[in-house]
Each structure stands twice: as C-alpha cells, then as structure tokens.
Amino acid sequence: MVFGPCGGVRDDGGCELAEHPCVFLAPPLPRWPARPATPPAPRPDGLLDRAQRGPVVLADLTVAPFDRASVRSVVGVLAPVSDALLVGEHQGRPDLPPTLMAQEVLAAGGRPWTTLACRDRNRLVLEQELGGLAAVGVDGVLCVTGDGRRPGAR
Incomplete structure (x- = not known):
C-alpha cells in the first residue's frame, strides 16, 4: 500500500479511526506515484457496457453464510x-x-458485482483476488477501504 490503511474521513475532516484530523487532507496532498492505467474496453453486453447505454439495476445479494444452496436460491429470485x-x-x-462466491452466482444465472474490503488485504492478496475474479468472468469489482474497526478489535 502506498497510502493507508484508511477508515475514511468524517464531515468535519476528522479521522474515522482516531480522534485527530485526517492526515490526507493537510497540505501537501499526497500524489499518486504513477500514471493512471488505461481502462479496458467494456465487454460486449457486460455490466459496464449496459451502464453506458442506460440505467442498470443492482440488487444486494444477502445469503446465509457458507450456504451454497442459499446462494442459488436467492440468485434464482x-x-x-x-x-x-x-x-x-x-x-x-x-x-x-x-x-x-462469484462462481456460485454465475452458475446460478446471476451476474456478480463483487465488493472487496481492502482493509484486511495486502497488495498481493488483492491482485490474487482480482485475477481470480477476472478469470471466472466477473464484470466489475468495487474496492472499498472497509469499515473502520473500533480500537482494540481483532
């Protein structure tokens, strides 16, 4: 990680994890060290392709933990x-x-848009997750910092 981990910033500019101002808001602002990568073209009829043509509907997939039958049942609906x-x-x-999870959703006829909470992953693990998700055909991944943990939480 170049910058972080970060739990987010409050409206008043304070850190969400500790009682001090967000260090990323104070000048000089950190600069990303590399040029942004050129995004790949959307897959034909993939989610990004659909989104360029009009609104898309995302539904939250809430299932019983570790229950593949629950995944298939909810995806079917x-x-x-x-x-x-x-x-x-x-x-x-x-x-x-x-x-x-993405394989289960795809096998049940759904199109997964996967969220990865990056707080508990290093760069190598993120690259592995992204490579695996791309290999099984996931259209998109939303990477978030994840919720800040209270002090002392495991």
Whole structure:
C-alpha cells in the first residue's frame, strides 16, 4: 500500500479511526506515484457496457453464510429482475471467498458485482483476488477501504 490503511474521513475532516484530523487532507496532498492505467474496453453486453447505454439495476445479494444452496436460491429470485448482484463482504461475518462466491452466482444465472474490503488485504492478496475474479468472468469489482474497526478489535 502506498497510502493507508484508511477508515475514511468524517464531515468535519476528522479521522474515522482516531480522534485527530485526517492526515490526507493537510497540505501537501499526497500524489499518486504513477500514471493512471488505461481502462479496458467494456465487454460486449457486460455490466459496464449496459451502464453506458442506460440505467442498470443492482440488487444486494444477502445469503446465509457458507450456504451454497442459499446462494442459488436467492440468485434464482434476484437475477431475473436485476442487471447484477452486489456481492459484498461483511465485517465480522466470514463467508465463501469472493472468487468461489462469484462462481456460485454465475452458475446460478446471476451476474456478480463483487465488493472487496481492502482493509484486511495486502497488495498481493488483492491482485490474487482480482485475477481470480477476472478469470471466472466477473464484470466489475468495487474496492472499498472497509469499515473502520473500533480500537482494540481483532
């Protein structure tokens, strides 16, 4: 990681994790060390391609932890009425690994849009997750810092 980990910034400019001003708001502002990568062209009829043509509907995929039958059942209900299913990660509630969850959603006829909470992953693990998700055909990944943990939480 070049900058972070970051739990976010409050409206008053304070850190969400500790009682001090956000260090990323004070001049001089940190600059990203490399040029931005050129984004790949959207896959034909992928979610990004659809979004360029008009609104898309994302539905939150909430299932019982570690329960593949629950994934298939919920995807069967939501996939026909949405363009993609937001497959999130939840603090304090483990579940199937993102690539396996994406495979289950795809096999059940859904289109996963996977969220990766980056707080608990180093760069190597993020690259592995992104490579695995791309290999199974995930259209998009939303990378978030994740919720800040209270001091002393494991």
